[in-house]
Every structure is written in structure tokens, then in C-alpha cells.
Amino acid sequence: MAAPEHEDHRGPADDASHLVVIGGRSGVGKTSTALALHALLRADDVRHAVVEGDFLDLAWPPPWEHGLDLRNLAAVWANYRELGYRRLVYTNTVSVLAAEALAAAMGDSPAVTAVLLTGSDDVVDARLATRETGEELRAHRARSAAAARRLDAAAPAGTHRLATDGETPEQLAVRVRALAGW
Template sequence: MHADLPTDVIFIGGRSGVGKSTVAFEASRILAAADIRHAVIEGDNLDQAHPQPWRSGIDLAARNLRAMWANYRALGYAKLLFTNTVSVLEVPTLSEALGGEVRATPVLLVSSDATATARLERRETGSSLEAHLDRSERAARRLDAEATGAIRIATDGRTPSDLATEMLTLAGWLRAG
């Protein structure tokens, strides 16, 4: 069913607390309202295990993405919103895992340290906050330096709807206006 269609994917990356999941779910709502068939995959869940498989050289995330996307494709899906902190740095590997012809749009969501910190303080509880803040800051620096081909969208002071609409429009999934 539509297996000959290329996969259109928006890889949504960014530091912890930037709003990746929130923007992806809002984009999904907008696409659903427009009756545009799509799927959402949270990349962080594809290899969340202990011990961490990637530390042993096992790319469980790519294996799981390949398996999940094959199931979506079998049902006729050809559009994917994929979130993961560093997805915009791994477009070739992730596209290969999706298989077939892939038209990828990497989108890097960015925010100030203050915005990311405030969001993480609302989300994280217990002993994980400091670790998340540290990882978020390191990821922001790395992504800023290395994600040269990604569309950058600042999230500070903007609504999820505005961000999702801009992202979908820039990716060509919605018409401007």
C-alpha cells in the first residue's frame, strides 16, 4: 500500500527542554486536523535500556526504527515526525534505517539557557534535574556547532502551535498562509 512513495521525514532535534516533543505532538494535531496521514516516533524511546546498548556498539535505536517504520509503511504511512536530541546530526544513519527513498528535513529547535532551564525545572523531579541541565547545555553547544544543514527555529516565547506551523510550512508539508 503506497510502498512506492518516498518517506518524507522531519527530524526534530534540539537540547533537552527546547520543546521537541511538544512541537512534534502539536504538529501531529495540525496534520490530523488537515487529514494528512503521518506518524510520530519519539527517538529517545528506541534504545532506552540498562545497560545502554549503544555503549556496547549496538545500534538498537536504528534497529527499532527500521522495524517500527516497516510496520507503518505496511499500513500506508509515508510521513514521519521523528524527535531525538541529536537526530539532526544523524540524518544519513536514520534515513538508512527508514529504508527506500527518504526526503529528510532536519529541524533544530533552539532556545536560550534560561528557557530550557525553566522548562526542565517544571518537567524533571528528584535527582535527575542537575544531570538534565548539564546534558542540555552540552547538547546545545554541540548542536549549535555541528548542525550546519538544519533549519533552525527559536522556541523562546512562542506557542507550540506557531512553532509547529512554521516547521511544517518550512518542510513543505503545509502551505504558507
């Protein structure tokens, strides 16, 4: 393996990896928070990778029953790992429920920090209205509300809950970084 072009000496003393999963209902700000965290870490020269989990199995018909997202994550992480990356930020609606499976897919026993972003119906509905219309908006709102109920009930112990109402993605990124210890 070639030496990485960029060394980050603020990482763990060993070769351990760290997975931060950011989950939450549609429209709560997962991707915006992950991108703000990326900008924050980049500005501080902290080596990391960001994976938007929805794109690991975005296909029609949906291949969810085949575990394609986990297989693709394993392949993507192997490539990052080979280049010296040890920190992964992963976003997906249900990522906090799947954190153990995601960590197993990484194959290197990462430490895991699970963050569930929450938001009120009014705020999330307004955010969704900026990107959806008509029947798609109605369906998306219903799926988002159902996901919020499921995540609230099923998020495992140890999951950090961060309310996004009235918070900017940059403020949330600072909080996620602190939770991860990065």
C-alpha cells in the first residue's frame, strides 16, 4: 500500500476506525449536517470520508432484500481504508438502527457513534416542500412521519439525539464532531 499523500496525526494512536452514523427522518437535515461536518473537518485537516447511504442501493426495482447497501459499503470502505482513511461519516434514514451491520460491513471493527437527528413535523414538512411537490410531497411527508415514529421507538440505547429545529447544519456539525471526539 502506498503511503497516503496527506497524513492526519490527530487520529487514534492505533489503526482503529471510527464510524459516525447520522440517521433521522426525511427532511431532518442528515445530508446537510454531514456536508457541514465534512467542511469543518476539512478546514481542520482531519482525514475522513463521507458516504450517503441512500446512493449505495439506489436502483429500480429496489435491491434492499439483497443487502446491496452493505456489500457496496464494504467495497467502498476497503478502498478508503487502503488509502489510510479511518473515519467514516455515514448518513441514511435508518442508519442508527443498522449501525452494527454497517460496522460489520466495514470489516475492521470500528468504534461507532450513532446520532439521530430529530425535527418537528412543521419544520420537516417545510423543508420537504422545498424539494418535493404534489403527490410526491404528500407521500414523502407520510413516509417521513412514519420513519420518525419508528426511529424514536427503536433507536438503540446510546444513540445521541439532536434536535434540528432552529439549528444550522454548521451548529449540528460541531455537536456531532464533539460526540465523535474528532
